[in-house]
Amino acid sequence: MKQTLFDKIWNTHVVAGEPGEAQLIYVDLHLIHEVTSPQPFDGLRSTKRQLRRPDLTFATMDHNVPTKDIFNIEDQMSRLQMDTLVKNAQEFGVPLASIGDDKQGIVHVVGPERGLTQPGKVIVCGDSHTATHGAFGAIAFGIGTSEVEHVMATQTIWQVKPKTMGIKVTGEMPKNTYAKDIIMAIIAEHDVSFGTGYAIEFYGETIEALSMAARMTLCNMSIEAGSKTGMVKPDQTTFDYIAGREFAPKKFDSAKAYWSQFYTDDETAFDEIITFDVSHLKPMVTWGTNPGMATAVNQILPEIRDDNDRAAYDYIGLEPGIPVTDIPLDYIFIGSCTNSRYEDLAIAAAMMKGQHLAPNITAWIVPGSRAIRNRAIATGIAKIFEAAGCEWREPGCSACLAMNPDKIPAGKHVASTSNRNFIGRQGAGSRTHLASPAMVAAAGIAGHFVDITEI
Amino acid sequence: MEAFIKATGRAVVIPNDSINTDIILPKQFLKNILKTGFGPHLFYDWRYLADGKINPKFELNKPEHAGATVLITGVDFGSGSSREHAVWALTDYGFRAVIGGSFSDIFYMNATKNGLLPIVLPEAERQILRDIKPDETITIDLPNQIVTYNNNQFHFDINPQWQAKFINGEDDIDVTMKFEAAITAFEKKQPNFD
Missing domain, CATH: 3.30.499.10 (Aconitase, domain 3)
Incomplete structure (x- = not known):
């Protein structure tokens, strides 16, 4: 068999x-x-x-x-x-x-x-x-x-x-x-x-x-x-x-x-x-309160299908029909067991190299381990983040679940490389938009999501 | 673990789908190093208002639901984080069974370790149960795998081993210790590349 x-x-x-x-x-x-x-x-x-x-x-x-x-x-x-x-x-x-x-x-x-x-x-x-x-x-x-x-x-x-x-x-x-x-x-x-x-x-x-x-x-x-x-x-x-x-x-x-x-x-x-065929894959962004509530960056936020969608829109403070690129952002978080490895940081740094964060953005970069942190310092990646105005942190789970002091304030939107956009996950009242490290880094520079397949 | 054979109790309905373990017990309450004391924090963000006062609109806070032992909910209950603290919060509050459309795999196993009986029933049957009045009761008969409400009887499935554990109130580790020799024999034949 x-x-x-x-x-x-x-x-x-x-x-x-x-x-x-x-x-x-x-x-x-x-x-x-x-x-x-x-x-x-x-x-x-x-x-x-x-x-x-x-x-x-x-x-x-x-x-x-x-x-x-x-x-x-x-x-x-x-x-x-x-x-x-x-x-x-x-x-x-x-x-x-x-x-x-x-x-x-x-x-x-x-x-x-x-x-x-x-x-x-x-x-x-x-x-x-x-x-x-x-x-x-x-x-x-x-x-x-x-x-x-x-x-x-x-x-x-x-x-x-x-x-x-x-x-x-x-x-x-x-x-x-x-x-x-x-x-x-x-x-x-x-x-x-x-x-x-x-x-x-x-x-x-x-x-x-x-x-x-x-x-x-x-x-x-x-x-x-x-x-x-x-x-x-x-x-x-x-x-x-x-x-x-x-x-x-x-x-x-x-x-x-x-x-x-x-x-x-x-x-x-x-x-x-x-x-699943990736040939026409677009960068994805979540708009709601579970990871299934996601759409491609070049789309508008979807219609309300049921009570779950309605509750999600209420919490996240957005409406159907808004382009993903118009979602207001306040924070970016690059880290978590999903996307905090050296390769993730290198991809994010490449997006930020020689540039500075948009004035509306606070950025936390949290490497997944001390070994990754040390390597990123040695190769100059840490310097790129710091020059861009990001906070270069010590390793841990951090704002992925906000059990430590790294909490996104209530009502603030965060572009995050983590895995869960649940209600209150990244801090009471926090509004999470999950995406890849490249997308989150690019959003940090632009101040909003951008379609990085078009740059 | 407390044995579960047959139980009759009042029920409370929280019909939402995908109630994840972050909702059941938010992370700020995971810092406790004991297994007790989680009940007051169950459904914390729904149960309490921003100023810490009780939210009178939430089902659990309605006086007529005090003392309910059965929770009736939607599909995909207990998804997300593996935190067993979510189960401890439900049992500490007083729940003995949760009736849902489906459960996350990890939550389901956690429930079976703590005497909280997870029961899967289809939507049509849950719809009938959702009409339960605060003074009515549900009876759960585990050996016969039947939920009874008024004149309705609903059959549910459960793995026979998990069922036996509930009925006997057994500690898993005691059961496994009987396999000590098999575990040792298994370890001896493992490949070693060092």
Whole structure:
């Protein structure tokens, strides 16, 4: 019987249970952060259980960390959460990239960057954007806090195997369009829950040509389509990315041979297939309060279809018929596990080089990790942002979910490279417009969105 | 985990689709390092006005809905962030079951870990339930997988293993510990490239 990439990895990880029922799945990598780990560690203590495999666990801090003065944590609750992770990591022997550490950053940036994220693995984390790691040909998904405790105690997780969906992407990417535009356009076309109950695999010539950073952006936002898991078949691009990283396998050729067994036999193995042609792709921008409420930059804001649309327009303070390029902007945010990698920053910097922000714009540039921050300083990218008038910050989740001090004020519009335009997501009353790093950078310079395929 | 076999309670209707976990429990309340105390912050931005006062128009704040244990909602409930805190807020408030058109995968699993029964019913049946009056009750019979309201009986599906967990009030880790030998054997045969 034909198998998908997902099937093959799943089948190599079943510890117990029959197909069709809940099965006990082995976890190769458990990533943890400060927000969803205090209760599980407490649970282990109160039940006198051990953390089974500290060597397969890796912790960092990202959600709460300040991005200005990183050691001055004014919010006492945030400080307590981070201090708690330091104590717990020490007590249970878990490696921790703490605030200020060279390896610290957004958990979904740090895993791949350290070489921990590898093909064929099952990877979990108490965060919905764990789907990011699927870009390497791994089964990676977000889990709840009870499941975090379960993985800590047993290194396994009970799951019912999801159905599989292939998303075949073909065509040549038009100039200045990116993976962010692909995933946003697919979600806009099929709405925000078409992937619920499915593991998604992105494939086709367009996907094969994408860099690892772009594949990560694509898989990252699978969860905005309702799917816990987005993945791409591992190939030479994948292997080249991993080679030489801190936790890359030492017997690299043997590992490569092992990884190469993970691919989808053929399309008939999928339960469902969607196709998407990028030949006429335009840069995408969200106008509403979920990622499906998006349109191309050269369009006008759509008609109201239902109560959900009406409520979204009320919140966002816009009306149908307005051109996307007329959406008023106050802030730009370049960062988050979706788009804060070196490549994202380089693309944004290229848009800003030699120019200055429009007078109405405040800009926060938040690299995904300290390693990315250091590299961007070394290559001069940081200087471009600073010369343009942007605030060049320290690594963390920052204004993507605004748990730290980086909050967009009520009523203000922000062009953001993050993943969710939910009500209040980037600060109470904040109005989010999601787009690619190139689009957000160009909007910062112009003071409004521009069609960057026409420049 | 508290066992769930059969429960009768009053219901409150919040019919919106795509109520994400940011709405159920906003991020400023994720800094708590305990599992308790989230109930007062449930649906925070809907429940309270900008000045912090109670929003009298929101369903949960209407006196006739106090003590409701069943939430009736739309499709795609619990989408977005994986935060289990959203489930803890619902149970801490007093909800024991949520009846919706569909649930996000992560939210659904989180609910099953905390004794909050997620029930999927089609639109036509939810439409009948949406007319429930504040003094009427719904009965949920988990072993027989039936929701009863007035003279209506609606069947719902649930994975038999999750169903057993609810009925027995079992802790997952205890169940898994029985597979200790299998886990160890699995670990021994893993490829190692270091």
